[in-house]
Amino acid sequence: MSYNAKNYTEQGGEKTVIGGTLEIKEGASVMGLPSQFTPAENQLDSTATTIAGLVVDFNALLAKLKAAGLMAADS
Numbered sequence: 913m914s915y916n917a918k919n920y921t922e923q924g925g926e927k928t929v930i931g932g933t934l935e936i937k938e939g940a941s942v943m944g945l946p947s948q949f950t951p952a953e954n955q956l957d958s959t960a961t962t963i964a965g966l967v968v969d970f971n972a973l974l975a976k977l978k979a980a981g982l983m984a985a986d987s
Contacts, residue, residue: 917931918930918931918932919931919932950980950981950982951980952976952977952979952980952982953976953979953980955969955972955973955976958970
């Protein structure tokens with residue numbers, strides 16, 4: 913009977929393979945992982961009183977998400 917592990921560290925310890933699910937519990941942290949997250953510019957709460965005004969505010973939010981790279985740009 914043979915068994916193939918989904919998660920293993922190769923000989924020498926230079927590479928660990930995760931073939932299953934990697935679960936990071938609440939309160940845990942990952943060190944050394946570069947972050948490429950860029951927060952979007954703040955969008956103030958809408959004070960629109962018309963649908964047209966709400967559309968302007970919503971489109972401003974979409975533009976900020978696209979500028980931050982959190983949403984794909986229009987094609």
